[in-house]
Amino acid sequence: MKLLNTSILLFTIISCHAQIDDELAPSEPELQRISYVSGLDGIERDYFLYLPRGYYNDSAQKWPVVLHLHGNGERGNGKEDLMWVTKHGPLMEAWIQKRDFPFILIVPQLHMLGMDTIKDYITTRDTSTIPKRLLKGVPERTAIGNISSYRDPKPSSLPYPKEGNIRGWYLVENDLIEIVEDIQQNYRGDVNKTYLTGLSYGGFGTWYMASSYPNTFAAIAPVCGWGHPDLMENIVEQSLPIWCFAGEKDLIIQSQHFYPGFRKLNDLGFENYNFTIVPEVGHDVWKPVYQGEEIYSWLIKHSLDD
Numbered sequence: 001m002k003l004l005n006t007s008i009l010l011f012t013i014i015s016c017h018a019q020i021d022d023e024l025a026p027s028e029p030e031l032q033r034i035s036y037v038s039g040l041d042g043i044e045r046d047y048f049l050y051l052p053r054g055y056y057n058d059s060a061q062k063w064p065v066v067l068h069l070h071g072n073g074e075r076g077n078g079k080e081d082l083m084w085v086t087k088h089g090p091l092m093e094a095w096i097q098k099r100d101f102p103f104i105l106i107v108p109q110l111h112m113l114g115m116d117t118i119k120d121y122i123t124t125r126d127t128s129t130i131p132k133r134l135l136k137g138v139p140e141r142t143a144i145g146n147i148s149s150y151r152d153p154k155p156s157s158l159p160y161p162k163e164g165n166i167r168g169w170y171l172v173e174n175d176l177i178e179i180v181e182d183i184q185q186n187y188r189g190d191v192n193k194t195y196l197t198g199l200s201y202g203g204f205g206t207w208y209m210a211s212s213y214p215n216t217f218a219a220i221a222p223v224c225g226w227g228h229p230d231l232m233e234n235i236v237e238q239s240l241p242i243w244c245f246a247g248e249k250d251l252i253i254q255s256q257h258f259y260p261g262f263r264k265l266n267d268l269g270f271e272n273y274n275f276t277i278v279p280e281v282g283h284d285v286w287k288p289v290y291q292g293e294e295i296y297s298w299l300i301k302h303s304l305d306d
Helices: 082-086 090-096 169-186 201-212 229-238 255-267 283-291 294-300
Strands: 002-010 030-037 044-051 063-069 104-107 189-199 219-223 242-247 273-278
Touching: 030 169, 044 082, 044 090, 063 090, 063 169, 063 201, 063 294, 082 090, 090 104, 090 283, 104 169, 169 189, 169 201, 189 201, 189 294, 201 219, 201 229, 219 283, 219 294, 229 255, 242 255, 242 283, 255 273, 273 283
Parallel strands: 063 104, 063 189, 189 219, 219 242, 242 273
Antiparallel strands: 002 030, 030 044, 044 104
8 A cells, every 4th residue: 555645625714724822722623535546446535544532732731532344234335435434433423423532533435345236225215314523513413223134033153254244444454554554643643542443344344453453452342243253352352451342132133142152252362352242222322422421431441551
């Protein structure tokens, strides 16, 4: 992947990006589009970079970093499709709902890879459902628990290999890790406080990236995505803290599939994990998880230098 030195400022105009005097009010949050060339296909794409309130007040301050991987329904071409990644997760909370998060957020978009030809919920998606940042106030949230789909409740084996779902985040692992390293080096991202979370397809991607780069992340939080037992050994070797979430009524990613991975963790003597099944919630368990405070306060208390 080739990183480009271009960025597009969205919505927020700051007259000067030099160090702001500490006596002034904290700088406002900022959302940027950063361009890069993907190693998967050699085509230029963008990802979103959220810089938190006060980022420009101290040019020496290091900031915690969260890499968020979206679900299957938000994939696209990384250009005009990019706004789909604001629909769910930490970026929606920070930018659309205007919550004051002390993180740099990295939010890339997974390539379409033909999914729009086989998934109706991608083919028919409507841009009017993407929440928009308002000049005043915040938009009304959508209801929790409105996503469901029937699946056989008692399959005999794990339905996916260790990489997760087909055409998933594992295909762009080099892009992801190079983006993280660029933000750590050039945007004062804290290498000891870099975290990883994702939902559904992104939950599987979280497990995969954590196993492939266990020294990069201080903690991970996969949401409605289980980890394959074959991924666990690297995670245990690094003692990587985990908090995993599933929806009690999720018939797409069923809670029973999470247990083989956790049994492998137990067999390896690893105890630094939490598994929370959220009651009365379906596949969109990511809504109560990311709308809450606990996941963020849990992530930020972890550091590689502890």
